[in-house]
Amino acid sequence: MDENLKIELGKQGIVVTTLQELYNWGRRSSVWPMNFGLACCAIEMIATTMARYDLARFGAEVFRPSPRQADLMIISGTVTKKMAPQVVRLYNQMAEPRYVIAMGACAISGGPFKQGYNVLKGIDRYIPVDVHIPGCPPRPEALLQAFIALQKKIDGQHLTGEDRPRFLDAEAQGEFPVPEQGEHDLVPTSNKGVWPIKIQGLGTRD
Amino acid sequence: MSSSPYFSLAVLFVAALAFGLGPLGLAWLWARFYSPRKPNPTKNSIYECGLVSKGDAWVRFRPAYYLYAIIFLIFDVEAVFLLPFAVAFSGLSAAACIAMLVFVLLLVEGLAWAWAKGILTWA
Numbered sequence: 001m002d003e004n005l006k007i008e009l010g011k012q013g014i015v016v017t018t019l020q021e022l023y024n025w026g027r028r029s030s031v032w033p034m035n036f037g038l039a040c041c042a043i044e045m046i047a048t049t050m051a052r053y054d055l056a057r058f059g060a061e062v063f064r065p066s067p068r069q070a071d072l073m074i075i076s077g078t079v080t081k082k083m084a085p086q087v088v089r090l091y092n093q094m095a096e097p098r099y100v101i102a103m104g105a106c107a108i109s110g111g112p113f114k115q116g117y118n119v120l121k122g123i124d125r126y127i128p129v130d131v132h133i134p135g136c137p138p139r140p141e142a143l144l145q146a147f148i149a150l151q152k153k154i155d156g157q158h159l160t161g162e163d164r165p166r167f168l169d170a171e172a173q174g175e176f177p178v179p180e181q182g183e184h185d186l187v188p189t190s191n192k193g194v195w196p197i198k199i200q201g202l203g204t205r206d
Numbered sequence: 207m208s209s210s211p212y213f214s215l216a217v218l219f220v221a222a223l224a225f226g227l228g229p230l231g232l233a234w235l236w237a238r239f240y241s242p243r244k245p246n247p248t249k250n251s252i253y254e255c256g257l258v259s260k261g262d263a264w265v266r267f268r269p270a271y272y273l274y275a276i277i278f279l280i281f282d283v284e285a286v287f288l289l290p291f292a293v294a295f296s297g298l299s300a301a302a303c304i305a306m307l308v309f310v311l312l313l314v315e316g317l318a319w320a321w322a323k324g325i326l327t328w329a
Contacts, residue, residue, distance in 0.1 A: 023240075066253055086256030092248040093256075096241070159240060167244075174244025 020159045027071075028059075028154040031099070031147075034070035035063040036090070039077025041104040041137040048140040058147055067093040072150070074143075075129075078106035078113055079120040081186050088178045091127045096167035096174060099154070101146050102129045105136045112136065124197060125190040127176050128166075273325045277317070284313050 006016050037045060049055045049063065064070040067090050079087060091098065102123055105111030110121035123129060130153060131146045138146075157165045166172045176194070179186040252259035291298075291306050298306075320326060 068253065089248055089258075090256040092246070093251075093253060096244060168240060168242065170242035172244075173246075175246035175248060178248060 023159065024155050024157060027097070028151040030062075031058075031060045031072045031150070031154075032062045032064050032070050033060055033072040033074050034067055034090070034094070035065045036073065037076050038079060038083065038087075039106065041076035041107070044137045044140055045074055045076045045103065045143060048143045053140040053144060055144070055147065058144070058151065060147060067091075068095060070094055071097065072099045072101065074101045074103055075107040075123045076103045078111065079123050080118050081120055081181070082118065084120045084123070084126065084186060085178050085180065087123060088126045088176060092174075092176055092178065097165065098167070099131075099150055100127055100129045101131045101133065101143075101150060103133050103143060103146070104138055105134060108132045108134065120186070125195045126179060127191075128194045270325065270328065273320070274328075277320055277325065280313060280316070284310070 009016050037043075047053060049061060055061055060072070067073075071094070073087075073091055073094065075087065091100065100123070102108045106113060106119070108122050108124070108129075110116070110119050113119040114121055124132075131149050133142050133146045135142050159168065167174075177188070177191060179188060181187075252263045254260070287306075287309070
């Protein structure tokens, strides 16, 4: 539907919408994050949910203690190689559609502990990440902005067509392989399906 | 038929059923078309905080645990009464002392009974 026509009708007091818009509005207004923190970033995440920053304004105050009821996984902190399989398994256990916010330098790249033998250099090696937030730790405002960015992403998802998201594609796999502890590193060291990340217009990043 | 006194009740009953079942049916239809199922062994396994689950979720708890917990609870509450009793002890009348003694002895008798029954032995 034409945007201008919709605005004109809105001025006359007529609300026009589509099923897709309604569906996405409902989904983005009730994203339930998983009750799950990994390191210091989790303290900022907790602060974001409290009265001062109030994540509840965006409909995401219901932190669920079980992956079965959660839509959003906030990777808040350093992912060690000991913890990575658990994180990937929890992601697998979440019901679709599911989203991931990688919060802080550690979650997106290993951060200040990148040289550590025991630290995973970014969780996006194993699971698809929707929003990355830099910062060490990011302030609650940054998490709020990431959340708004995620809401915009959900708003733009199509129900049908070639560019529909993975969870609507019956052919797409829902399982992301859980890495195992090898002799020197996690096996495999990354999931070839999601890593390296494909950035449009830039080819692949290593 | 509409003259029956129960007619409005029947209408309300049908409306109530539709109110409950309608959204459920819509959700079912929506899931059928727009929410393809993607089950896999990891997703279907028993939730254990991200670790590989061991065994079944339907484990048994021994009833001995509950008896133990109840006895603990009773003496926990008794301690709450004993503290003000001890603080006010020097100023208490004989009747108050006897009342407290009865209370404590009743609980001691209960403890002796539980001990004789072997509840305190964790086997």
